[in-house]
Amino acid sequence: MVEQFTFYFFAALAVISAVLVVTVRNAVYSAVFLITTLLATAGIFLQLRAEFLFVVQIILYVGGIMVLFVFVVMLVDLDVALRQVQFNRQKWVALLVVLAVAGQLVFALALGSEALGLPAAAPESLEPNTESVGLRLFESYMLPFEIASILLLVAMIGAVLLGKRQKPPRSEA
Amino acid sequence: MVSPSYYLTLSAILFGLGVIGFLFKRNIITLFMSIELMLNAVNLAFVTFSRQWGELSGQVYVFFVIIVAAAEAAVGLAIILLLARNRQTLNVERINLLKL
Amino acid sequence: MLPAATDYYRLLPEILAAVFGTIVMLLEPFLRREHKAALSWLGMLGAAAALGAAVLVRSDAGPAFFHLIQADPFTFFLRLLIYATALLVMLAARAYLDRENLPHGEFYALVLLGSVGMGVMAAAAELVTVFIGLEISSLSTYILASYRREALRANESALKYFLLGSFATAFFLFGVALVYGATGTARLEQVAEGVASVLLLKLGLALVFIGLAFKVASAPFHVWTPDVYEGAPAPVTALLSTAPKAAAFAVLLRIAGTVLPATLLWFWVLWGSAALTMFVGNLAALVQSNVKRMLAYSSIAHAGYILVALAAGTEAAYAAALYYLAAYALMKLGAFTLVAHLAGRGERRLTLEDYAGLARREPVVAATLSLYLLSLLGLPLTAGFLGKFYVFVAGLRAELLGLVVLAAVNTLLGAYYYLRVILYMYFREPDPTYEHAAREPVPAGTGLVLAATAAGTLLLGIFPGHLMRIAELAAASFR
Numbered sequence: 041m042v043e044q045f046t047f048y049f050f051a052a053l054a055v056i057s058a059v060l061v062v063t064v065r066n067a068v069y070s071a072v073f074l075i076t077t078l079l080a081t082a083g084i085f086l087q088l089r090a091e092f093l094f095v096v097q098i099i100l101y102v103g104g105i106m107v108l109f110v111f112v113v114m115l116v117d118l119d120v121a122l123r124q125v126q127f128n129r130q131k132w133v134a135l136l137v138v139l140a141v142a143g144q145l146v147f148a149l150a151l152g153s154e155a156l157g158l159p160a161a162a163p164e165s166l167e168p169n170t171e172s173v174g175l176r177l178f179e180s181y182m183l184p185f186e187i188a189s190i191l192l193l194v195a196m197i198g199a200v201l202l203g204k205r206q207k208p209p210r211s212e213a
Numbered sequence: 214m215v216s217p218s219y220y221l222t223l224s225a226i227l228f229g230l231g232v233i234g235f236l237f238k239r240n241i242i243t244l245f246m247s248i249e250l251m252l253n254a255v256n257l258a259f260v261t262f263s264r265q266w267g268e269l270s271g272q273v274y275v276f277f278v279i280i281v282a283a284a285e286a287a288v289g290l291a292i293i294l295l296l297a298r299n300r301q302t303l304n305v306e307r308i309n310l311l312k313l
Numbered sequence: 314m315l316p317a318a319t320d321y322y323r324l325l326p327e328i329l330a331a332v333f334g335t336i337v338m339l340l341e342p343f344l345r346r347e348h349k350a351a352l353s354w355l356g357m358l359g360a361a362a363a364l365g366a367a368v369l370v371r372s373d374a375g376p377a378f379f380h381l382i383q384a385d386p387f388t389f390f391l392r393l394l395i396y397a398t399a400l401l402v403m404l405a406a407r408a409y410l411d412r413e414n415l416p417h418g419e420f421y422a423l424v425l426l427g428s429v430g431m432g433v434m435a436a437a438a439e440l441v442t443v444f445i446g447l448e449i450s451s452l453s454t455y456i457l458a459s460y461r462r463e464a465l466r467a468n469e470s471a472l473k474y475f476l477l478g479s480f481a482t483a484f485f486l487f488g489v490a491l492v493y494g495a496t497g498t499a500r501l502e503q504v505a506e507g508v509a510s511v512l513l514l515k516l517g518l519a520l521v522f523i524g525l526a527f528k529v530a531s532a533p534f535h536v537w538t539p540d541v542y543e544g545a546p547a548p549v550t551a552l553l554s555t556a557p558k559a560a561a562f563a564v565l566l567r568i569a570g571t572v573l574p575a576t577l578l579w580f581w582v583l584w585g586s587a588a589l590t591m592f593v594g595n596l597a598a599l600v601q602s603n604v605k606r607m608l609a610y611s612s613i614a615h616a617g618y619i620l621v622a623l624a625a626g627t628e629a630a631y632a633a634a635l636y637y638l639a640a641y642a643l644m645k646l647g648a649f650t651l652v653a654h655l656a657g658r659g660e661r662r663l664t665l666e667d668y669a670g671l672a673r674r675e676p677v678v679a680a681t682l683s684l685y686l687l688s689l690l691g692l693p694l695t696a697g698f699l700g701k702f703y704v705f706v707a708g709l710r711a712e713l714l715g716l717v718v719l720a721a722v723n724t725l726l727g728a729y730y731y732l733r734v735i736l737y738m739y740f741r742e743p744d745p746t747y748e749h750a751a752r753e754p755v756p757a758g759t760g761l762v763l764a765a766t767a768a769g770t771l772l773l774g775i776f777p778g779h780l781m782r783i784a785e786l787a788a789a790s791f792r
C-alpha cells in the first residue's frame with residue numbers, strides 16, 4: 041500500500057513536471073521543472089532498490105548537468121530566446137511519433153508484465169546495492185568504464201575549443 | 214508490489230513527452246532539455262528491467278548513460294554558446310532545422 | 314577477476330590510437346604556433362600505428378574484456394577502413410587547416426579519438442559498449458563539424474547535427490533498454506538465445522534501427538545530412554561521409570548477422586529504407602548547383618545501395634556491403650578532398666559555375682575528379698562499378714529482383730548529375746565576366762591523398778580479388 045502510494049506520488053510528480061518542461065515558455069522554468077522530474081525519478085530509483093543510482097542521479101545529473109544548463113540559460117540572451125515562435129511545421133512527424141508511443145503505452149498497460157514475459161522480480165538478490173554495482177562496474181564492465189574516459193576527454197577538448205575566445209587573426213590575414 | 218508495467222508506462226510517457234518537446238519547442242536550450250528528459254526515461258526503463266531480471270548490469274548501464282549525458286551536455290552547450298556569441302538569437306526555426 | 318594481456322592485445326589498435334590522440338593534446342601547448350602543424354605527423358603516425366596493430370592482431374581472433382569486444386576478421390576489415398580513412402583525412406587536412414587558419418592539434422586529436430570510438434563500435438559485441446563507442450565518434454564529429462568557429466553557417470549546421478544526433482541517440486538507447494528488458498542482457502550472442510518477450514525485443518530492435526539509420530543517413534532519417542555536409546569544413550565532410558558511416562553500418566551488420574530475429578524483423582524495413590534512401594538521395598542531387606551539397610545527396614544515395622545488400626541478408630551480400638563501403642570511402646575521400654582544394658580560402662567556390670572550363674585550366678585535377686565521379690556513377694574499371702555489381706548480384710541471388718531494379722534505375726538517375734559536373738569541366742566555357750581564383754598548386758599532402766585514392770579506385774576496379782577475399786572472410790565471421 042505504502043509502496044503504491046509512493047510510486048503514484050513520484051510518478052505524478054515526474055509526469056506533471058515533465059509536461060511543464062515542454063509547455064512553459066521560459067527556459068529557466070523549464071530547467072527547474074526538469075530538475076523536479078529528475079528528482080522524482082531518483083525517488084523511483086530508490087523504490088526500485090537502486091540506491092547507488094539514486095545518489096548518482098542527484099549528485100551528477102541534478103548537481104552537475106542541470107547546473108550547467110541553468111548556467112548557460114543565464115549566459116545567453118534570454119530576452120531574445122523568449123520571443124521566439126513556439127511551433128513549427130513538423131507537426132505531423134510529432135503526431136506520428138506520439139501515436140507510436142501511445143500505441144506502445146496501450147500495449148504495456150493492456151498486457152501487463154505477465155504477458156510481456158518478464159521474470160518475477162527477485163528483490164533480495166540485489167542487496168547490498170552500491171557494493172555489487174561497484175564490483176560489476178570494475179569487473180565485467182571495466183572496458184566501457186575506461187573508454188568513457190576517452191569520451192570525457194573528447195568532450196573536454198571540444199568544450200574548451202569551442203568555448204574559448206577567438207585568437208586575433210594572423211598578420212597576413 | 215507495483216507491477217513493472219507501471220514503471221515502463223511511466224518511462225514511455227516521459228520518453229514521449231521528451232519527443233514532443235523536441236519536435237515542438239523552438240528554444241534550443243529547451244529542445245536540449247527534452248533530450249535529457251528522454252535519456253531520463255531510458256534510465257528508468259533500465260532500472261526497472263534490472264530489478265525485474267535480478268541482474269545489476271542494467272544499473273551499470275544507467276551509470277554510463279549519465280556519463281554520456283554529461284559529456285553531451287558539455288559539448289552541446291559549448292556549441293550553443295558559440296552560436297549565441299556569433300549571432301544574437303537562439304531560434305532553431307531560423308536555423309532551418311529539418312529543412313529538406 | 315581482471316582482464317588478461319590477451320584482452321588488451323585484441324584491443325591494441327584502439328589503445329594505440331587513443332594514446333597517440335592524447336599525446337597530440339599533451340604536446341600541443343608546448344609547441345610554438347608555427348610548429349603546431351608538425352603535430353599532423355604525430356597524428357598520422359598514430360593512425361598508421363593503429364593500422365599496423367590491426368594487421369598484427371588479425372590472426373588472434375576471439376572475445377575480449379568479458380565478451381564485450383569481439384576481435385574477428387570483420388573487426389579487422391573495419392579497422393583497416395577506419396584507420397586508413399583517419400590517416401588520409403589528417404594528411405589532407407594539414408594544408409586546409411593552414412589555409413583557413415584553424416588550430417591544428419585539436420583537429421588531429423579529435424580525428425584520432427573519434428576513430429577510437431568507431432573502432433570500438435566495429436569491435437563491440439555488446440550494445441552498451443556500442444553505445445559508448447558511438448558517442449565518442451559522434452561527439453568528436455559534432456565538434457569537428459563546428460571547427461570553423463567564426464563561420465555562422467558551420468555553427469548552425471553543427472548545432473543541427475548535434476541536436477538531431479542526440480535525439481537519434483536517445484532512440485537508440487531506448488531500443489537498447491527494451492532489448493535488455495526482453496532478454497536480460499545486452500550481449501548480442503545472448504540476445505539471440507534467450508528471449509523472454511518477443512514484443513519488447515521487436516520494439517527494441519526497431520528503435521535501435523532508427524538510431525543507427527540516422528547515423529548512416531538513410532531516409533527518412535537523412536534530413537540533417539546535406540546541411541551538415543555542406544556546412545562542415547570539407548576535410549571533415551570527407552571524414553563524416555566515410556568512417557562514422559562505415560562504423561554504424563558495421564553495427565547494423567553485426568546485429569543483423571548475430572541476432573536472427575533482427576534479420577527477419579528488419580527485412581521490410583531495410584527494403585523500404587533502401588528504396589526510399591536511393592530515390593531521395595538521387596532525386597535531390599539532380600537539382601543541386603552546389604557541388605559539395607550534390608556530393609552530400611549522392612552519399613545518401615550510396616547508403617541506399619549498401620542497404621540493398623543488408624536487405625538481401627546473405628553472407629555474400631554482407632561481403633558485398635563491406636566491399637562497397639571500402640570502395641565508397643575511397644571515392645568520397647578523394648572527391649571531398651579535391652572539392653576542399655578547389656573551393657579556395659573560406660570555401661567560397663563550390664558551385665557548378667566555378668567548375669566550368671576547369672579541364673583547360675587544370676587538366677590533371679579535372680581528370681582526377683572525373684575519375685571519382687565516374688566511379689561514384691559506377692562505370693566499369695572503377696571500384697564503384699564492382700561495388701554495385703557485387704551488391705546487385707547478391708540482391709538477385711537473394712531474390713530481391715524488385716529492389717535491384719530500383720537500384721539500377723537509380724544508377725541511371727545518378728548518371729545525370731555526375732556527368733553534368735564532368736560536362737561543365739570539359740565542355741562549358743566559363744562566363745567571361747566571372748572572375749576565377751588564381752590558380753593554386755595542389756599542396757603535397759592533398760596531392761598524396763588524391764594519388765592514393767585515385768590509384769585505389771582504379772586498382773579496386775581492376776583487381777578486386779584481394780580486398781574481396783578479406784571482405785568474404787569478414788562476412789564469414791558471423792557464422
